[in-house]
Amino acid sequence: MTAVQQPTPMSDAAQESVGVPARPTFRARAGHGASAFLRRAAKILAIVVVLLLLWKLVTVVFGIRDFLLPPPEQVLEEMWANAAVLWGHTLVTAQEVVVGFLIAAVLGLGCAILMTASQLVARLFYPALVISQAIPKVAIAPLLVVWLGFGQPTIITIVVIIAFFPVAVSGAGGLREVPRDLVMLGNSMGLRGARLFRKIMIPYALGAIFSGLKVGMTLALIGAVVGEFVTGQSGLGYYIQSSSSAFNVAQSFGGIIAIVVLGLVAFKLVELAESLAMPWRREHSAFTASA
Amino acid sequence: MASLAFRSVGKTYRIQSGPVQALQDVSFDIADGEFVSIVGPSGCGKSTLLKMCAGLVPRSDGDILVDDRSVTGVQTQMGVAFQDSLLLEWRSVLRNVLLQIESRKLRIEDYEQRARDLLETVGMESFADAYPGQLSGGMKQRVALCRTLVHDPSVLLLDEPFGALDAMTRDQLVLDLGKMWLETRKTAVLVTHSISEAVFLSDRVVVMSGRPGTILDIVSIDIPHPRGIAVRESPQFVEYVTSIGRYFQS
Numbered sequence: 001m002t003a004v005q006q007p008t009p010m011s012d013a014a015q016e017s018v019g020v021p022a023r024p025t026f027r028a029r030a031g032h033g034a035s036a037f038l039r040r041a042a043k044i045l046a047i048v049v050v051l052l053l054l055w056k057l058v059t060v061v062f063g064i065r066d067f068l069l070p071p072p073e074q075v076l077e078e079m080w081a082n083a084a085v086l087w088g089h090t091l092v093t094a095q096e097v098v099v100g101f102l103i104a105a106v107l108g109l110g111c112a113i114l115m116t117a118s119q120l121v122a123r124l125f126y127p128a129l130v131i132s133q134a135i136p137k138v139a140i141a142p143l144l145v146v147w148l149g150f151g152q153p154t155i156i157t158i159v160v161i162i163a164f165f166p167v168a169v170s171g172a173g174g175l176r177e178v179p180r181d182l183v184m185l186g187n188s189m190g191l192r193g194a195r196l197f198r199k200i201m202i203p204y205a206l207g208a209i210f211s212g213l214k215v216g217m218t219l220a221l222i223g224a225v226v227g228e229f230v231t232g233q234s235g236l237g238y239y240i241q242s243s244s245s246a247f248n249v250a251q252s253f254g255g256i257i258a259i260v261v262l263g264l265v266a267f268k269l270v271e272l273a274e275s276l277a278m279p280w281r282r283e284h285s286a287f288t289a290s291a
Numbered sequence: 292m293a294s295l296a297f298r299s300v301g302k303t304y305r306i307q308s309g310p311v312q313a314l315q316d317v318s319f320d321i322a323d324g325e326f327v328s329i330v331g332p333s334g335c336g337k338s339t340l341l342k343m344c345a346g347l348v349p350r351s352d353g354d355i356l357v358d359d360r361s362v363t364g365v366q367t368q369m370g371v372a373f374q375d376s377l378l379l380e381w382r383s384v385l386r387n388v389l390l391q392i393e394s395r396k397l398r399i400e401d402y403e404q405r406a407r408d409l410l411e412t413v414g415m416e417s418f419a420d421a422y423p424g425q426l427s428g429g430m431k432q433r434v435a436l437c438r439t440l441v442h443d444p445s446v447l448l449l450d451e452p453f454g455a456l457d458a459m460t461r462d463q464l465v466l467d468l469g470k471m472w473l474e475t476r477k478t479a480v481l482v483t484h485s486i487s488e489a490v491f492l493s494d495r496v497v498v499m500s501g502r503p504g505t506i507l508d509i510v511s512i513d514i515p516h517p518r519g520i521a522v523r524e525s526p527q528f529v530e531y532v533t534s535i536g537r538y539f540q541s
Contacts, residue, residue, distance in 0.1 A: 185371065
């Protein structure tokens with residue numbers, strides 16, 4: 001996280017003589033950004049193609065039989081043939097991830113704010129929160145089935161539990177890093193309580209909050225798939241498991257690819273939210289890139 | 292405008308190995324419109340003294356009076372500046388200055404012109420819409436000074452505002468501050484490590500000892516305002532600086 005007090009490498013005189021205005025620099029980068037996006041997309045596509053070729057090569061060279069590792073074209077064919085079914089299961093999993101993640105984000109941030117606002121809450125909960133990090137949350141999934149029964153509410157609960165901790169811990173950590181003098185400056189202006197959080201502390205901690213949200217989103221998907229392994233009647237976890245037990249390995253691979261794509265989309269959505277919430281970061285990095 | 296009075300002020304911190312006396316029996320007065328600097332070695336509690344005056348840190352002993360009223364809570368009528376500029380990187384320069392107004396729930400429209408005027412005094416008017424990430428350390432501290440002044444505070448409390456800057460930038464900012472102070476003649480307290488900075492700006496300089504911080508001397512600087520840059524070469528100025536410097540030679 002870049003600190004507010006971070007000293008700039010340029011001396012005063014040097015920077016003033018350069019005097020680069022912010023806006024033209026930013027606009028220049030926007031044009032640059034479109035071609036950068038295309039170049040990045042091409043790079044990703046190239047990596048995917050190389051991976052598929054390698055996969056194909058391995059199956060041919062080592063003569064691996066189809067029911068152990070099907071060649072990529074067979075997997076893609078399978079996905080195409082089953083597209084509607086696969087899409088349906090993807091939507092189920094996506095729904096669990098989104099609902100669970102949103103609940104976890106709200107609870108996690110609320111918990112982080114409470115722990116920062118109250119010394120008492122912090123003393124009671126912070127050690128517990130750190131210790132609970134060591135518990136493999138996946139291990140309690142079967143227990144939750146016992147307590148809550150089968151079905152989507154149980155899966156969403158697993159998602160919430162697994163995604164909650166990184167959000168709460170990073171959030172609390174970020175809020176604790178707000179410099180004491182900055183809090184005092186706020187106090188000297190008459191900012192206290194909720195207004196101090198809204199105007200100074202939460203924006204200051206946004207970087208840490210979003211790194212927690214990114215980890216939380218990644219874990220949310222894992223939670224949903226594990227939940228479906230344990231208790232699902234639909235969703236990608238269920239799809240993979242039922243395909244595997246029917247020895248339809250091509251179908252299992254189709255499910256895995258769908259999970260990868262879903263994970264990438266979910267992660268990118270959080271990154272998009274981050275850049276929308278912190279526009280000054282983009283402008284700042286544009287400046288340092290061109291300076 | 293306001294006068295300040297410190298009456299046997301003390302500060303004791305409780306740490307694991309026992310109580311630590313940071314400040315002891317500090318007593319002096321600051322008249323309305325006076326500029327007073329506090330110099331002393333690191334850890335003598337001079338910053339703490341300033342924060343206690345603003346009501347940001349509770350005192351352990353004695354009393355601090357602002358216009359004959361004891362400080363019991365945060366003194367929001369004052370303007371405080373810190374060693375770091377503490378600009379919010381998500382706000383433009385102008386909106387950083389206006390945070391002072393927004394936080395006090397005053398009408399922003401009433402103060403926007405004043406904020407722009409202040410930025411102009413320190414040569415930052417063309418950066419009103421820039422973000423702090425684009426500014427150098429000296430430029431940030433200039434904006435912070437404008438933020439300290441924009442709400443027309445009764446007292447200025449400056450906690451080593453130039454401490455993190457290089458020598459050349461620092462000299463320029465000291466001149467800027469002197470100019471801004473002369474325009475309003477507000478009661479001002481500056482905490483600093485730099486004796487020459489203190490002598491240049493102040494009507495009186497309070498010299499403090501190391502921990503526990505106590506007052507060694509209070510020196511009146513009898514050089515008329517406005518003081519130009521040439522003042523610093525005058526024998527009178529040099530004499531003040533060397534005589535205060537003697538307190539810190541061991």
